[in-house]
Amino acid sequence: MEERMSGFCITKARNVRGSGGGGDSGNKCSTGAKCGRWNPTSEQVKVLTDLFRSGLRTPSTDQIQKISSQLSFYGKIESKNVFYWFQNHKARERQKRRRVSVDDKDMMIRREDNLSSSARYFSEISQFTEPERVIETLQLFPLNSFSEGESEKLIFQSNECKEPTSFSYTCGTEMDHPPLDLRLSFL
Amino acid sequence: MEERMSGFCITKARNVRGSGGGGDSGNKCSTGAKCGRWNPTSEQVKVLTDLFRSGLRTPSTDQIQKISSQLSFYGKIESKNVFYWFQNHKARERQKRRRVSVDDKDMMIRREDNLSSSARYFSEISQFTEPERVIETLQLFPLNSFSEGESEKLIFQSNECKEPTSFSYTCGTEMDHPPLDLRLSFL
DNA sequence: TAGCTATGAATGAAAG
């Protein structure tokens, strides 16, 4: 009788990357392995996420500099880290949303699969899959005149929704056993 | 000492993925707990492996969707699962090969132990560690992309210690907690 | 119960 299952899935019992919490913590590799890559502190991630959620998606060079400076308090960080963070975060959110959409549509066959599984996955990022309140750069600081051509953008996902151009392959809709034609020539 | 809450999902029942090929043997967590991780069915793995062996390494989004749709018959599966599967499979094969390589050059020991030890391991995946006949994407479908040469990079030189231009905020020099004014209005 | 291996998932960096 192991009722150990009461412990549910331990999530991050390990030191997690955000070992932070304390003083320097910073970027030392959690596992102590040779780390040549930035390992964000939980605080740093929090701030970045917050900014992202506030609508910032593509920070300008200046913004990146400022953010980086601020975050350096929590540990070592470089501008490029911030740059990459936003780039990745944005790309992944979009990519994820795309997959979900498709997934959602294809879910017609499934019988009773609860979607609790995907819940956890998107609990962090896709918290707002509807708002779409992208502010896309946020230039509210006139300081320093205008740097280089930095203010334009403001696109509204125009090239995102590409009609999937329907397919004609037998989409198992009413068969018990799938034809399952997954040869490469089929894809 | 270690407060490593060893809760984790106790999994006593070995439902095994390859159980009777029936329809749903799929992904339910052994314990029935709501594990958030996809647990591929043996059929799904078989198909995926087959595709991989056929040369498919980096399926396009469309392909991923199709594969996912087809595999959904065997049990719950999402696009991201397929995506990750290929990503991991490819990476690991490469990693493995590289390790062997290094192993070979670095230490000329390489006695049979090596093989016997990993025999079981290689029996499944590295069935062919020599060919390298990667087909790399298999674009049998038009799949028009709208990417027009848009190259404007933003290079970050190591200017991490760049003086913070002109900030008036008290740069955490004597405080335990930073002022951290990272609201968008600040940037 | 503890350790190990295989592998799903995540994400920093880059390349394209």
Next chain:
DNA sequence: CTTTCATTCATAGCTA
């Protein structure tokens, strides 16, 4: 912006 690569974390499922 999109996609791929490299590493690492977390965990299911053995195995001893």
